[in-house]
Amino acid sequence: MPTKAALAHIPGPPALPLVGHTFAIARDSYGTQAEYIRRYGEVYKTNMLGVWRVNLCGADALERVLLDRTGLFSSEGGWDALARIYPGGLLLQDFEHHRANRRIMQAAFRAEAIRDYRLRMTGAMTELLDRWPDGEAFCFYKAIKALTLRLGGAVFMGLPLDGPLAQQVNRAIQDEIRASITPIRQAIPFTPMWRGVRGRDFLREAFRKLIPERRAHGGDDFFSRMCAATDENGQGWDEDQILDQFNLLIMAAHDTTATSLSVMIEALASHPEWQDRLAQEVASLGDRPLDEDALGQMRQTNNVFREALRLVPPVPFIPRRATRDFDWQGYRIPAGTSLSLNPGxxxxSETYFTNPTAFDPDRFAPDRAEDQRHKFAWSPFGGGAHKCIGMHFATLQVKLFVATLLRSRRVRLAGARPEWQRMPIPKPKGGLQVILDRI
Ligand code: HEM
Structure with a gap:
């Protein structure tokens, strides 16, 4: 990794000893970045927890890096902080090796597989939502995290909603996620990293035991599909590869969807006119099953989802590492440099969006199409070789949730609108207190 001296020609704010810019960025990551861009331009360096990083800002940088086809930018090197807990997952692979594994993973995302997940999810979602209280305040963020984890147990793993294994699995997943963002990277006993490593080992062993049966009898959940998945040449995964890929998949799917649903619910509760619009859209579907066609008609809901992802993206930074020296905006950036792209x-940015901090889902309507101003103006799912493989599944899950909820209830805030913490994982500060009313 290049030293500070090797990056001396890249501008950046003065750094505190040891901690660098960690506290400033953790305190107000967007405000701090906007200020650094104003002072130093779209290429500047920062130091987070002792690691120097060059920030490449704006939609052009996203396009340049994510669409590179010459092996210049490593995702494995960028996401190295995840390597301990999620070794061997797609994000921790590069280039031809990654492409080969992504082709196999794609089998678990084919249309007929998605149809099976939707069917599984529809019943489970209705059952879980029915358990939420009416007319009394509760923390939506906590409840949606619990709901998506349980749903994940059913849809991702084929486990019964309330079974004991599902509960242990959920705990282990939470421990892994906490470990992936903890600043203390050693597995010292009783620290988050130690719990995360134990969680990872527990999950591997629990799922290893299921592989022979899933291979023999199949199933309509993600895990069973991954056990059977092959590329077009019939090439599949061995046990360790299945476990590595599955482990990263459930992490990638979980917090991201729970965060965007929280942002959407806060927005609907704070903008009743939008809640009415979505309720009308859902009512226009009548009592018909929420199949592909019905969900395809939920265009306003889709625009609210897109706006939520724009305002509070679950993945606001995308890291990479340069494998060779390269030039960008007049700077030579040496091989080995950690890079940070910032879709958040x-x-x-006003460059791409009108009145960008306002909640205004109509900006995505065909007559305005603000997201079309640049290929990477709107990029919450990244782009290029590592573009989110679960994007359509996430959209399906969000629409199913909104339709199921608004068919029987309306939501209002039970308190002030929360502020959003942006780092290390976006979440509403103090939860998100809401009340559901039956209609
Ligand atoms: C709102 C929800 C979601 C958001 C905002 C999101 C965002 C992202 C982003 C930005 C990336 C690319 C990271 C990079 O290039 O470094 C990514 C990759 C990935 N996502 Fe998602 N994601 C979401 C939901 C899901 C779901 C539901 C699944 C699984 C069903 C999933 C599975 C994955 C996987 C496996 C990758 C790695 C792909 C690869 O490296 O080839 N994500 N996601």
């Missing part, structure tokens, strides 16, 4: 700040 880009999506709040």
């Amino acid at each position: 700040v880009t999506m709040l």
Whole structure:
């Protein structure tokens, strides 16, 4: 990794000893970045927890890096902080090796597989939502995290909703996620990293035992599909590869969807006119099953989802590492440099969006199409070789949730609108207190 001296020609704010810019960025990551861009331009260096990083800001940088086809930018090197807990997952692979594994993973995302997940999810969602209280305040963020984890147990793993294994699995997944963002990277006993490593080992062993049966009898959940998945040449995964890929998949799917649903619910509760619009859209579907066609008609809901992802993207930074020296905006950036792309700040830029901090889902309507101003103006799912493989599944899950909820209830805030913490994982500060009313 290049030293500070090797990056001396790249501008950046003065750094505190040891901690660098960690506290400033953790305190107000978007405000701090916007200020650094204003002072130093779209290429500047920062130091987070002792590691120097060059920030490449804006939609052009996203396009340049994510669409590179010459092996210049490593995802494995960028996401190295995840390597301990999620070794061997797609994000921790590069280039031809990654492409080969992504082709196999794609089998678990084919249309007929998605149809099976939707069917599984529809019943489970109705059952879980029915358990939420009416007319009394509760923390939506906590409840949606619990709901998506349980749903994940059913849809991703084929486990019964309330079975004991599902509960242990959920705990282990939470421990892994906490470990992936903890600043203390050693597995010292009783620290988050130690719990995360134990969680990872527990999950591997629990799922290893299921592989022979799933291979023999199949199933309509993600895990069973991954056990059977092959590329077009019939090439599949061995046990360790299945476990590595599955482990990263459930992490990638979980917090991201729970965060965007929280942002959407906060927005619907704070903008009743939008809640009415979505309720009308859902009512226009009548009592018909929420199949592909019905969900395809939920265009307003889709625009609210897109706006939620723009305002509070679950993945606001995308890291990479340069494998060779390269030039960008007049700077030579040496091989080995950690790079940070910032879709979060880009999506709040006036360059691409009108009145960018306002909640205005109509900006995605065909007559305005603000997201079309640049290929990477709106990029919450990344782009290029590592573009989110679960994007359509996430959209399906969000629409199913909104339709199921608004068919029988309306939501209002039970308190002030929360502020959003942006780092290390976006979440509403103090939860998100809401009340559901039956209609
Ligand atoms: C709102 C929800 C979601 C958001 C905002 C999101 C965002 C992202 C982003 C930005 C990336 C690319 C990261 C990079 O290039 O470094 C990514 C990759 C990925 N996502 Fe998602 N994601 C979401 C939901 C899901 C779901 C539901 C699944 C699984 C069903 C999933 C599975 C994955 C996987 C496996 C990758 C790695 C792909 C690869 O490296 O080839 N994501 N996601």
